[in-house]
Amino acid sequence: MNQVGSVALVAALAFAVYGVVAGAVGGYLRSLKTVRSAERATLAFFVMITVAVVALEFLILKDDFHSAYVAAHSNSALPIYYKIAVLWAGQEGSLLFWTWLLSIYGGLAVLLNHRKNRQLMPYVVSILMATGTFFASITYFVANPFEQLSLVTPQGMTAFSPADGNGLNPSLQYHSMVIHPPMLYLGYVGFVVPFAFAMAALITRQLGDNWIRVTRRWTMVPWMFLGCGILLGANWAYYVLGWGGYWGWDPVENASLLPWLAGTAFLHSVMVQEKRGMLKVWNIVLIIVTFFLCIFGTFLTRSGIVSSVHAFAQSNIGPFFAVFMALIVFFSLTLLFLRLDYLKSENKLDSVVSRESGFLFNNWILLAAVFAVLWGTIFPIISKAIESETITVGPPFFNKVAVPIGLLLLFLTGAGPLLAWRKTSFQSLKRNFTLPVILAAATGIGTLAGGIRGLYPWMTFVLCVFVAVCILQEFYKGARTRMRIAGENFFRAIYNLTMRNTRRYGGYIIHLGIVLLFIGFAGLAFKSETKGLMQQGDLLQVKDYLFRCQELTSGQNPNYEYERAVLTITKDGQALGTVHPERRFYLASQQPISHVAIRPSLKEDIYVVLAGQDQDTGKAVIEVFINPLVSWVWIGGFIVFLGTLLAMVPSRVEREMAEIKRPSETAVEEKHAL
């Protein structure tokens, strides 16, 4: 199977190189036959990379420890679902996985545009396959997952297979880790498609809003996956790392946030181009920045140039990525510069107080957030190079810099959608903002009277109410109009309103999800923590909760040994349930890890860690965190996910337009292709 995988990788590399050349030549010569050949090469690239992935999974599931990758990252006692996840647990496998996802996106782009966007497709294929060439080359030549273990003996090299593997890193043995990396990678990789369309639009001078319309869903899909990946990573940190939080501003966490922020700016900014024919250069710049940050994020995760809690897969691939990133910047900016004449704005701003200005300010805030997070993330490297001093840029920096920016963004989340295109009158501002401002002010005074301290959390609650009222008001106003005009009941009106313009109301739902996320973020400011030593029968009081240690047990299964505390929780004499925090010692990797017990609720999570054993007394060390409002983060994330799905559903208007479009138009489009 190692040979099968290697041969498949070489074949994929050959198809990718052919795809780059045939796509570009076919586009330049306007040869449909050559372009079709390039498209078939893209599909063949997908097939070959799939063969390589299947080969590696086969080696992992068969416990073939003759394979260096399997021996380093798996072991025979590992449960099957974690064995499947071994594919992306190490450097070599994760690069192959990246390449596979790229081949899926590439294949889908080719199949879904078989009869559409014919002028763009040759170059789209060429750019997708250029990225494929880079990743397939790295996977084959630098980080090959099909290397075999061998021993050097006096007789020469002999094959070697250890009795068992080193095992999967214990901190990766958690259910959300099975889906967190695929989600994150689907996000990182997916932005290659809108980038390819943007570059193709520049090459072909097709710089109207067609490429924007074509790539809207191609952008929303990776944006959604990246968001899900980030939240699943936060969920993993919360459940596995055992420090009671979910976001530590770790460089690798930041690396995933950067393209998400830039992608968010792009998704908002394209609306201005669609509606008003403005910001054409800016949109190209944004998609270049987003794609660059995706590659940068992969580079940061894989190269080990910054210290990170995510140091699972690092090696010497950094210089290759640096060259690739330099090529992206050079190629895309040169093209942009050459096509500036085709990117002139079609309109001017009618008023400072308008939706267009709102989007400009939204972009300003998002890009400021990108810059602040990027600067803080890479500053230790710069400081080390200039000052030769090891410093850390950690949560205090990011909280001081990014939180105010986040609050500004939260404000725009509510205010932006209420501004009208072209010009917003004072009357309209008054009508739309009176209720949100009154309720936000009342919340500010009420929360202060209720004892809330801390400027940022207090401002967050105030702004959350402001934004939520702004958005709910939009739903209510729209529904009321429909109720009056069409005689629908309230719920039918809300449903029809939403389905008539899924993009707009899906967006509003995403904004509501963002509000819930911010409520959850604010909750952590009120986190409390207590540590106690316990043995059977001991009691520990934490805030209103009383913990009783029922028993301390230990045991073993083929994968790990464990110590477990069984604690009952009561509040005001009422039993709330039992939690079972564990401390595990994984046999293959010989590493200990805590397995946190969490009792979640909308108000607060009870988060219990069995931190170890006290050396003097022999008692269990129990750490209890009371984390307010954390559940709102997961709920908010889920609502953002649902809102994104809704925004991708074609609205009724779009479907009606599609029905109007005669089938012959498609034939005409095909006929005039190239």
Next chain:
Amino acid sequence: MRSRKLAVLLLSALLVSAAVVAASSKPTVKSLGDALICQCGCNQTVNECNHLECPVRSQMRAMMAKEIAAGKGETAILQDFVLKYGVKVLASPPTQGFNITVWILPGIGLLLGLGFVVFIVKHWRRPPAAAAAAPAPIDPKVLEAMEEEMKKVAHP
């Protein structure tokens, strides 16, 4: 007029509330634990160190509690930690020397960005006369009336 007074009153109340909230923070073991890096080698803050039974974390927390009890302010406590462990103990760089750029540049970036946006808005703005000549956005009430009329036409 009445609504304007109410708005001013609410805004004033909000600003006073913000000042009260901002003034009410003092150092705690938790806040200091977020500002210092655990010296066990985990490269995370004291609060986020995920090493089981980390002895260094416990020592550092004990020192924080002792200094808070002695009535020291946050800056003085952080200085004591720098004296003991070096500048690397700080979770964010000090605001001196080259390191000050880490703090300043995001602010400069934010302001430059704002300046750029303001420039763009001014540069791209249609002259008021031309803007007035351009068709004005339709009043929502007129739009509603039009929709009602269309409905009557569709379903007489």
